[in-house]
Amino acid sequence: MNAAAQYCDDFLADMAPVLADQYRQWYPWCRETVLATIDRLASKPFLEDALGVPLSPSMLQAVRDAWLIPYRAYHLRIGKMLRPFLVCSVMQAFERDPRSLPSVVAIAEIIHAASLVLDDVADDSPLRRGGPTAHRMVGVCVAGAAGSAWLNVYLKLLTAPDAGLAPAQAQSLVDQIAWEHWVTGIGTTIDTTWPWIGRLDGTPAEYLQSVVHRSTSYTYRLPLKIGAIAAGATPDQVARFAALGEELGIAFQIIDDILNVQPGDDKWGKVLAEDITQGKINLQVLLALERLPSPARDELIDILQSRTDDPGRLGRAVALMQSSGAFDAARDIALQYVANTQTLVAEMDFLNPIDRERLAAFVDYVIHRSR
């Protein structure tokens, strides 16, 4: 069994059978399609057409060494392919064959991986999926430019004559992706500004607002919208998938924040508790600060502001949050959004029952995953 399939089986452990069957069906094709699309985008013919000029040998070398290789490494490290899988899943629910629109399926993962490159720069993370991050390989500026080019390659890919999209679909997809990219920056502004200005009195509501316009976007809202638009769904149906993605994205981010400091197993590919090292002010931190008595609160603030990576101090911060009940409270809040998603899925009466069941199983997977 090759590495891709091994990971796939490993990942299936957290999935309900009805979802796992579908995931098993699409995972290899998604992976192959994403890699093939990336290679096509980095090819001489595509780039010369996109840029409108013949590229010199040196420029082609830069494309390969600085644009393609560091980025492709993220994909070779075996991601979960959740975004292209979601696109396939939604298209299939509308009886559309995802294989007819490979560029559209691939773009969901291409955007996601590009956002990881930029996130890694912003967080100065040394590792991603167990390997070095792009900026550790080629430098901050090059990784930033490379990630941004991958992030925005959709403007070329989806408007190409061979994308297979109707004009209205291309317009809608470009409109939605452009908007998601923009609002993601606004959400990220809050995420990066709070530690900088030492903002410790932000409210859980303000944090959740930033979540709506940050990770929620790329993780679920965007791929669900991409799938629905590509499938030819009505504007109302697209809006319902967007709402589902938003609720699920909020729940996901809360759980992801918890997993960052309390991983469910040893297969987590990130540096443990790097959110604490970076002084991130997320929901569990805000809840802990609300609940802890003064000396413990001051101690937690001190650790958050120290940018420490000392395991002992990181462990102490986690223990303080645990003792305050912040993790349980954050999980309870996440569960409210999970409940919203289940309601939204149940109301998607335009889908057949098996597809509603798969979507519900997907939601369940997100909330109960351990990695």
Added chain:
Amino acid sequence: MSMPFKAAQACATAALRHYLPQREDMDWLAEVVDRPRFGWDWPALEQGFFEPMRAWAARHDARLKPVLAGLLIDALGGDKRRHPALLAALEFSHLASCMLDDVHNGRDLAESQGEQLTMPLPVWVTVAYNARQLAPVLVMRRSPELAPADRLRLARHYLFQQHLGCLFDIWGVEQGLAHGSLLHYLTHLSNYCGAPGFGLAAATAAVAAGLDDGGVAELRQAGIALGVSLRLRALAEGEDRAILFAGRRSVEPGIHWRFACDRQVLADSAKRLDDAARYGAERLSPAAGAALSDFLDALAAPIAGDKLS
């Protein structure tokens, strides 16, 4: 500087101010970003985006790209005042490019933080990201005067080329890659350092004027040629981080990956590209050619002093 040039500059600044709130404005957030579901933290957005963006825009007030677009829109029979979002998009994109120029290409944030930056690198980079990613949104969502298909025709020219050009420039010099010929160098400059922005400005005018795909491509190419020529003229004067105009230096991203050649060769190439740009515009419309000449004449005014804009 001609009156039309000054009027286009004022129009561009007004457009930028419209899409960059000058004070707390929740309506702006709701309209241009999204309606708040839980509650926007304005103070954080002000400190982490709007204030640094306003300061940067005030320091860099030449507005050359939207000025070119405005002059060409009017020349092609349109009215630049009807396209504030398109003009603002051009300027946001330009300002973002310049914002990233003081960042070093270190392997971690500490190595990459330039001394000029007064805020942490991730915050600064996010400001630039926001400015850049707002641009296609303004084209796609804030330009009702254009048909949806025209918005798409224009949006597809945003961002990708500019980012890849930036990557070429940093990586090329860092790895010591050779351009091989002046032609290859011109190819590099056509993808980087302002030329794509001038190409976008020209394409914006062409789309706003309702030109067909061929016309858009031709005028965009003229804009790119103009952009490359302006950088070559500045390089010939020893400037690698600016365009020279009317006694001022208008900051552009620095050209790091350069080609060693005689100054006269650069100046000669610039002249040829100027002519190519004028010829391309004139072929579409004599008025467009005249507008482009007006723009070039304004830039060619005597250089004096050392004011940075």
